Amino acid sequence: MSKRIAVAMSGGVDSSTVAAMLVKEGHEIIGLTMQLWNQRRLPQVATENATGRCCSLDDVYDARHVAEQLGISYYVVNFEDRFEKHVVKPFVEEYLAGRTPIPCTLCNNFIKFDQFLEMADGVGASKIATGHYARVTQDAATGRWHLRRGVDSGKDQTYFLFGLTQAQLSRTLFPLGGLNKPAVRELAQSLGVAVAAKPDSQEICFVPNGDYAAFIDAYFAEQGIAREATHGEIVTAGGRIVGEHSGVHRFTVGQRKGIGIAAAEPLYVIATDPATQRVVVGASEDLMLARLTARDVNWISWPGLPSIPARAEVKIRNRHVAAFATLYPAGENRVEVRFDEPQRAVTPGQAAVFYDGDLVLGGGWIE
Amino acid sequence: MPHFYFDHNATTPVSPEVMETLVPCLAEVYGNPSSIHHFGQAAKQRLESARRQLAELLGAQPNEIVFTSGGTESDNLAILGIARNARGERKHAVTTVIEHPAVLGAFAQLEREGVEVTRVPVGGSGVVDAGDIRRALKPHTALVSVMHANNETGTVQPVAEIARIAHDGGALMHVDGVQAVGKIPVDAGTLGADLYTVSGHKLYAPKGVGALYVRKGTPLGSITFGGRHERERRPGTENIPGIVALGRAAEWMRENLTEEAARLGALRDRLECGILARVPASGVNGSVASRTPNTTNIHFDDIEGEALVIALDLRGFAVSTGAACSSGAVQPSHVLIAMGLSKERAKASIRFSLGRANDAAQVDALIEAVAASVEHLRRLSPVNTRLETVHV
Numbered sequence: 001m002s003k004r005i006a007v008a009m010s011g012g013v014d015s016s017t018v019a020a021m022l023v024k025e026g027h028e029i030i031g032l033t034m035q036l037w038n039q040r041r042l043p044q045v046a047t048e049n050a051t052g053r054c055c056s057l058d059d060v061y062d063a064r065h066v067a068e069q070l071g072i073s074y075y076v077v078n079f080e081d082r083f084e085k086h087v088v089k090p091f092v093e094e095y096l097a098g099r100t101p102i103p104c105t106l107c108n109n110f111i112k113f114d115q116f117l118e119m120a121d122g123v124g125a126s127k128i129a130t131g132h133y134a135r136v137t138q139d140a141a142t143g144r145w146h147l148r149r150g151v152d153s154g155k156d157q158t159y160f161l162f163g164l165t166q167a168q169l170s171r172t173l174f175p176l177g178g179l180n181k182p183a184v185r186e187l188a189q190s191l192g193v194a195v196a197a198k199p200d201s202q203e204i205c206f207v208p209n210g211d212y213a214a215f216i217d218a219y220f221a222e223q224g225i226a227r228e229a230t231h232g233e234i235v236t237a238g239g240r241i242v243g244e245h246s247g248v249h250r251f252t253v254g255q256r257k258g259i260g261i262a263a264a265e266p267l268y269v270i271a272t273d274p275a276t277q278r279v280v281v282g283a284s285e286d287l288m289l290a291r292l293t294a295r296d297v298n299w300i301s302w303p304g305l306p307s308i309p310a311r312a313e314v315k316i317r318n319r320h321v322a323a324f325a326t327l328y329p330a331g332e333n334r335v336e337v338r339f340d341e342p343q344r345a346v347t348p349g350q351a352a353v354f355y356d357g358d359l360v361l362g363g364g365w366i367e
Numbered sequence: 368m369p370h371f372y373f374d375h376n377a378t379t380p381v382s383p384e385v386m387e388t389l390v391p392c393l394a395e396v397y398g399n400p401s402s403i404h405h406f407g408q409a410a411k412q413r414l415e416s417a418r419r420q421l422a423e424l425l426g427a428q429p430n431e432i433v434f435t436s437g438g439t440e441s442d443n444l445a446i447l448g449i450a451r452n453a454r455g456e457r458k459h460a461v462t463t464v465i466e467h468p469a470v471l472g473a474f475a476q477l478e479r480e481g482v483e484v485t486r487v488p489v490g491g492s493g494v495v496d497a498g499d500i501r502r503a504l505k506p507h508t509a510l511v512s513v514m515h516a517n518n519e520t521g522t523v524q525p526v527a528e529i530a531r532i533a534h535d536g537g538a539l540m541h542v543d544g545v546q547a548v549g550k551i552p553v554d555a556g557t558l559g560a561d562l563y564t565v566s567g568h569k570l571y572a573p574k575g576v577g578a579l580y581v582r583k584g585t586p587l588g589s590i591t592f593g594g595r596h597e598r599e600r601r602p603g604t605e606n607i608p609g610i611v612a613l614g615r616a617a618e619w620m621r622e623n624l625t626e627e628a629a630r631l632g633a634l635r636d637r638l639e640c641g642i643l644a645r646v647p648a649s650g651v652n653g654s655v656a657s658r659t660p661n662t663t664n665i666h667f668d669d670i671e672g673e674a675l676v677i678a679l680d681l682r683g684f685a686v687s688t689g690a691a692c693s694s695g696a697v698q699p700s701h702v703l704i705a706m707g708l709s710k711e712r713a714k715a716s717i718r719f720s721l722g723r724a725n726d727a728a729q730v731d732a733l734i735e736a737v738a739a740s741v742e743h744l745r746r747l748s749p750v751n752t753r754l755e756t757v758h759v
Binding site: 121 | 671673674677678680681743744747
């Protein structure tokens with residue numbers, strides 16, 4: 001039983017290719033699709049023909065089709081309760097608290113590398129494999145598990161994986177970490193994977209068309225929670241009222257579109273304050289910050305700060321190019337990051353992930 | 368790895384004697400039973416022969432049998448066909464909270480059409496109190512629909528008593544007998560039901576065929592429209608091979624039910640006793656006094672039923688968490704919740720349903736597999752402490 005590997009199969013090309021690769025290598029594979037969210041649940045935002053959504057009937061159909069092609073055992077497991085509790089609800093709460101959450105990281109921490117790992121135990125699989133673009137290696141000297149960026153820098157997903165523990169990493173395979181996306185598609189073709197040409201998924205899987213404000217409104221309507229009218233002022237850093245808005249959750253730091261104010265210079269959201277329902281706007285240069293504090297820091301390739309202070313490259317959102325910074329301890333599991341150069345749009349709720357080249361040292365949540 | 372089937376309430380395999388009848392029928396009896404010629408007549412003869420076979424199993428007259436595409440269609444035909452046909456003022460119907468989705472869905476549709484529906488609860492035994500049905504009746508109740516045996520627990524409902532109550536109140540009585548026919552004796556006369564649903568594939572006939580018993584004189588309207596088949600109650604060219612198979616399956620059951628039910632009852636008890644003796648913190652859900660002989664529904668505290676189903680499947684045993692129709696759903700069984708089980712316990716429950724191919728050796732192997740799988744799953748990080756140990 002110990003040679004079994006449980007593969008998380010979404011029905012997309014990446015995880016399908018992982019399953020095909022591992023079957024070809026001769027492992028005993030059990031394919032599992034996590035049913036996380038019912039896409040038809042919120043009628044206001046439901047889309048029957050949504051593409052790139054997780055957990056659509058079409059995706060389950062695709063995953064099952066691939067499993068059948070590969071001749072592996074395959075099951076759909078329902079994690080909707082946990083997904084709602086640990087991903088959807090915190091996602092909504094973070095927006096209402098004026099932060100910009102990363103549901104994919106919560107899903108990795110609480111679902112894919114936790115509940116799914118437990119399900120793998122249940123089916124007698126010692127390892128799990130996913131289609132993430134990342135690499136896991138083990139330090140021969142210390143035995144510590146290291147997380148490294150995927151070689152396809154455009155696809156690298158380590159930013160979302162900073163919460164993984166040593167125990168989780170020790171049981172995880174990322175077979176795509178050494179490949180770039182075109183190579184994965186080529187491999188899928190050569191292995192005859194049915195979904196080899198399927199488009200990549202986009203955006204947050206449970207939010208149709210990326211319209212998270214509409215999703216939040218629909219979710220509250222479903223829960224029967226009448227929120228206080230979210231209505232507030234748009235102000236400049238100096239406190240001058242320049243407009244009105246219908247809820248801070250509709251804004252994120254760095255946002256330029258949709259502010260609804262005509263101005264000579266382009267206006268950006270600098271900060272949001274749910275307590276006063278104020279959205280602060282300003283010029284592009286007002287977005288530049290040289291420091292941040294990260295909480296709930298999880299160390300991966302480092303067991304902790306190796307020196308005080310320590311040097312690292314720090315990434316503050318998925319598309320950000322990691323910038324050099326110095327790390328200082330700032331209390332329990334907290335780290336202060338001082339960038340060499342100010343960085344644009346440091347956004348509370350996003351993650352600060354620390355790198356040394358391709359090595360993921362650790363990361364935490366931006367306060 | 369050999370695979371053993373313990374999910375006969377979801378569906379049954381086609382039995383050897385049904386295959387023997389069905390396969391030549393598919394090849395040879397291709398006429399349309401409505402045709403005048405030799406070929407049509409041959410088909411018509413097989414159709415009516417099957418009708419007699421099923422009628423005999425149910426203690427009914429052949430002209431009281433309407434063949435359909437299966438249990439869901441029969442339930443819809445009975446419920447919608449009676450309620451829509453009821454005289455203007457009879458705009459109320461009564462059912463229970465533990466019905467199959469085929470019945471619950473039909474009643475939900477009736478509500479959308481303006482009919483008032485009362486759903487009677489059940490207690491911890493899973494048995495409907497006939498007195499509750501009496502109290503739910505209104506002067507204008509058109510229909511009462513109660514299942515004969517529950518698909519998830521096997522619990523047998525007092526449908527004969529309920530039928531008397533319904534009739535006393537001037538209402539018609541429908542019984543969803545999908546999980547009872549072939550497991551317990553069914554006699555339409557004794558039951559007193561006006562309508563009774565039968566499914567072929569729960570009875571060792573193939574999927575796609577069923578029947579509705581309609582007592583002579585019952586004012587049933589059609590819910591689909593077309594030709595004049597099945598006494599104008601169910602238009603569409605008859606599924607002759609399926610119907611012939613259902614007839615043969617009914618004939619086998621009439622001859623073998625008593626013996627087979629006793630055999631399955633002994634096997635089920637062996638399975639149940641074995642599991643309860645081997646697995647701590649497990650227990651039977653619902654009444655053990657009144658249920659079909661092939662079914663047991665058991666909770667295993669502190670595990671996920673879904674995980675146990677998968678673990679058992681990987682060991683070669685097919686069981687289910689409840690109704691096949693609601694697998695993959697996020698909600699725990701509506702039947703077990705209605706019986707007062709906690710959400711956790713309902714989700715930790717497994718249905719074992721035995722059938723013709725099962726024997727004592729399989730049952731003993733299943734007991735071992737259940738004991739080993741539950742122990743393994745319980746040894747893993749338990750659900751209630753897991754989340755605290757994760758670092759965000």
